[in-house]
Amino acid sequence: MEMTETAEPLQLPFGREVCIQADVIKRHVDSRRQTQGKPDEPCFALLWDNDLRALREACGILRAERKAVLDLWCELYLRHFRDRHSLQEVQFKSVFAGDLDAVIDGLLAGGLSQVAVRLCGVEKRLTERGVPFEEIATAVHLFEQSAVETIKQRSIAELDVGVLDAFAKFSRCWVIALAKHFIRNSHGGAAVRFVHLGDELTRLPPAERQSFHGIVGASPVMRRLYDIIEAVAATRGTILVVGETGTGKELAARAVHKVSGTNGAPFVALNCAALPRELIESELFGHQRGAFSGATADYPGLFRAAHRGTLLLDEVTEMPPETQAKLLRVLQERSVRPLGSTREIPIDVRVIASTNRNPEEAVREGVLRRDLYYRLRVNMVDLPRLRDRIEDLPLLVEHLLGVLGERLGRRVTGVDDEAMHALSCYHWPGNVRELMNTLESAITFARGRVIGLGDVHCAVADTPRVSIASPASSELVATLADVERQVISRALAVCGGNKRKAAGLLRISRKRLYARLTRYGIGGGA
Numbered sequence: 352m353e354m355t356e357t358a359e360p361l362q363l364p365f366g367r368e369v370c371i372q373a374d375v376i377k378r379h380v381d382s383r384r385q386t387q388g389k390p391d392e393p394c395f396a397l398l399w400d401n402d403l404r405a406l407r408e409a410c411g412i413l414r415a416e417r418k419a420v421l422d423l424w425c426e427l428y429l430r431h432f433r434d435r436h437s438l439q440e441v442q443f444k445s446v447f448a449g450d451l452d453a454v455i456d457g458l459l460a461g462g463l464s465q466v467a468v469r470l471c472g473v474e475k476r477l478t479e480r481g482v483p484f485e486e487i488a489t490a491v492h493l494f495e496q497s498a499v500e501t502i503k504q505r506s507i508a509e510l511d512v513g514v515l516d517a518f519a520k521f522s523r524c525w526v527i528a529l530a531k532h533f534i535r536n537s538h539g540g541a542a543v544r545f546v547h548l549g550d551e552l553t554r555l556p557p558a559e560r561q562s563f564h565g566i567v568g569a570s571p572v573m574r575r576l577y578d579i580i581e582a583v584a585a586t587r588g589t590i591l592v593v594g595e596t597g598t599g600k601e602l603a604a605r606a607v608h609k610v611s612g613t614n615g616a617p618f619v620a621l622n623c624a625a626l627p628r629e630l631i632e633s634e635l636f637g638h639q640r641g642a643f644s645g646a647t648a649d650y651p652g653l654f655r656a657a658h659r660g661t662l663l664l665d666e667v668t669e670m671p672p673e674t675q676a677k678l679l680r681v682l683q684e685r686s687v688r689p690l691g692s693t694r695e696i697p698i699d700v701r702v703i704a705s706t707n708r709n710p711e712e713a714v715r716e717g718v719l720r721r722d723l724y725y726r727l728r729v730n731m732v733d734l735p736r737l738r739d740r741i742e743d744l745p746l747l748v749e750h751l752l753g754v755l756g757e758r759l760g761r762r763v764t765g766v767d768d769e770a771m772h773a774l775s776c777y778h779w780p781g782n783v784r785e786l787m788n789t790l791e792s793a794i795t796f797a798r799g800r801v802i803g804l805g806d807v808h809c810a811v812a813d814t815p816r817v818s819i820a821s822p823a824s825s826e827l828v829a830t831l832a833d834v835e836r837q838v839i840s841r842a843l844a845v846c847g848g849n850k851r852k853a854a855g856l857l858r859i860s861r862k863r864l865y866a867r868l869t870r871y872g873i874g875g876g877a
Contacts, residue, residue, distance in 0.1 A: 352420075352487070366550040403458065405517040410458045412502050413451075421451055425452055437482040439585055442612050446476060447490070454494075478627060481612075488526045495522035506870050519611050564606035566599060567750045569845050569856070576603075583730040584610035591727040592705040593784075594658045594734030597784030600705040601663060603732055605702060608661040616660030619653050624669035632674050633690055642691025654687045657700045667704040667727070668713045675720045679734045682726050696802035737779040737786065742841035746856050747783060763794050765858055769804040775838055777811045839864070843873070 413420055417623040425443045429436055438446065479489050495518045563577045583590050584607045592600045601620060608618045621691055626634055633643075637652025653662055664670070670678070681687050682702060686695040694860075702724065704727045705715065713719035737744075748771070766774070793806040839857065846852035854864040864867050867873075 369553070386856060392521050402517040405514045406458045406521060409498070409502050409514050409518070410455045413498060414455050415461070416456070416501050417451065420497050420501045421448055424451075424494055427493045427497055430666055431489065431493065432468060432486065436485055438477075438612060440580055441587065443490075447494075451494075474816075482531075488529060490526050491529065492522050494517055494525075523574065561746055563748070564609045565602050567747050568740060569746060570740040570743045570841065571845075572740050573743060576732070576735065577653070579732055580606050581610055583607060583732060586730070587611075588729045589727050590701070590703045590732060591710065591724075592703060592728040592732045592734065593710060594705070594707065595780075595782055596707045596781035598733060598734040598736060599783055600707075601665065603734060604663045604703045604705065607732075610703075611661075612762065617657050618661045618663070619657040620663040620665060620666045621653055624666045628671045628674075632677065633704060635674070636677070636687045636689055638690035639692050642689070646691070650689075652687065652689060654681065654698050654700055655696065659699050661701045661703060664702065664704045666706060668708050668710070668719045670707045672717075672720060675723050677725055679720065679723045737782040741775055742845060743839075744786075745771070745842070748774065748790065749858060751787050752794070755787070755791050755794055759794055760858055761794050761797075762800060763802060764800045766802045767804070768859075770802050770807050772835070773804055773807055773811055775835075787845055833868065836873065839867055839871065840873060 418539070424447065425440055428438075428443055429440065466522055499514075499518055561567070563580070565574075566573070566576075568576075580603060590604075590607060590867060592599050594603075604620070605618060606615075621634065623631065632645075633650065633652070633655050637650050637655060638646050640646055640649050647834050664678075667675075681698075684695070686697045688695050695848070706719075708718075710719060710724055710728070714721050714724050737747075748766055752765070756763050770840075774786070781788070789808050789811055792808055793802045797806045798805070839853070842853040842856050843850070846856060850864060850868075854861045857864065
């Protein structure tokens with residue numbers, strides 16, 4: 352079909368211009384609809400017969416080199432988005448492998464109806480995963496490059512220019528079709544996009560983060576923790592989370608689960624110290640009916656319940672030694688054998704273990720198998736104690752007051768200076784969990800909307816403040832001043848010297864902050 356010379360330019364994606372006359376397109380689309388019986392396929396109908404012939408010839412190479420095309424496609428995607436991509440390698444290939452097969456089979460068969468239906472479904476699947484539309488469109492465009500590069504490497508004869516043009520047009524048609532479906536489904540997908548809004552916000556530069564998937568903190572040690580979580584989430588390897596009681600080990604495990612892009616998959620947690628020895632294996636690996644007294648029905652177990660998701664084994668050092676040996680086998684073989692069964696069942700589960708003990712000491716004491724420890728520590732996440740990041744205290748207090756106020760039905764707007772001094776000087780052996788319990792008690796007994804020193808638990812209140820009139824008062828006041836100077840200095844460091852942001856972080860007015868800076872001789876930025 353020839354195109355007339357009188358045509359107007361139409362700008363298609365990625366800055367390429369084609370000249371198409373409107374009446375020619377209309378006749379071609381109408382013809383394509385009649386022959387293929389697919390009335391809702393105007394975008395793919397822009398492919399001419401000679402384009403389809405060129406694509407069909409190239410698809411022979413693509414089918415033979417399917418793995419190479421998929422590997423290059425994924426490599427180009429990861430390289431393009433660097434650390435900003437929403438899909439990891441395994442996820443990308445699982446999503447697009449079927450689409451690649453649909454493209455090859457559909458083009459070889461000479462029809463686009465099934466190809467169009469399959470390819471337009473990718474937008475819905477990826478939107479549900481929280482992938483931005485611009486990332487989806489770019490990934491589709493990179494298909495063209497991966498296909499052409501693979502054909503260039505495998506084809507002995509010089510690559511026909513018509514093949515290059517055909518693949519370029521095909522990828523543009525695919526993007527146009529995706530955009531149409533994206534707009535059509537935008538209202539229905541609004542709820543999904545709001546769910547993933549928090550995930551999008553956590554992709555801000557680390558220096559700007561004040562929270563990360565439920566974990567609160569902006570100190571340097573917490574920003575390093577966020578980076579570590581993102582790094583270990585990029586693999587499916589086992590993870591060992593180590594931290595004192597109350598540091599947020601389950602929060603860290605859930606953050607790994609969310610960052611890894613498996614939000615739709617299950618997250619299952621088991622406290623290994625909460626189950627008796629005789630029940631833990633059945634709970635983990637499952638059992639068949641009649642496997643033991645009381646087993647009246649088949650039970651799949653938590654490993655199978657967490658298939659393709661995450662299983663958290665909290666306080667793994669409390670697990671019996673014989674169960675630890677079976678757990679090690681499951682991690683190595685990637686399969687489970689339910690009690691009473693002789694059949695191994697394959698599983699795909701990310702295992703995260705946690706402990707509040709020093710794992711090396713636990714190994715020396717014989718409560719943690721050495722071989723299991725080596726298997727678990729492939730990726731280790733060490734959570735900081737609250738006393739080691741005391742500059743995060745104002746952020747934590749603000750966050751917890753909001754959570755607890757809503758839960759208790761009481762609105763508390765903040766904490767006064769004396770109470771904040773007391774909170775800052777306490778050593779917090781129970782970490783964030785103890786801080787939360789302390790604030791819950793303070794909210795319950797507070798007489799006003801601001802928590803004062805008298806509302807704080809005596810164990811916390813008595814630590815920094817004995818008696819102003821005592822002989823040790825001058826030494827004590829100096830200690831409080833040192834703490835205040837340290838907190839203000841760290842707040843300024845976190846905010847890059849910006850005094851306005853530092854005042855907001857400390858929950859004090861700028862006027863009060865300037866007074867403290869003058870008193871302590873601390874410099875700063877704006």
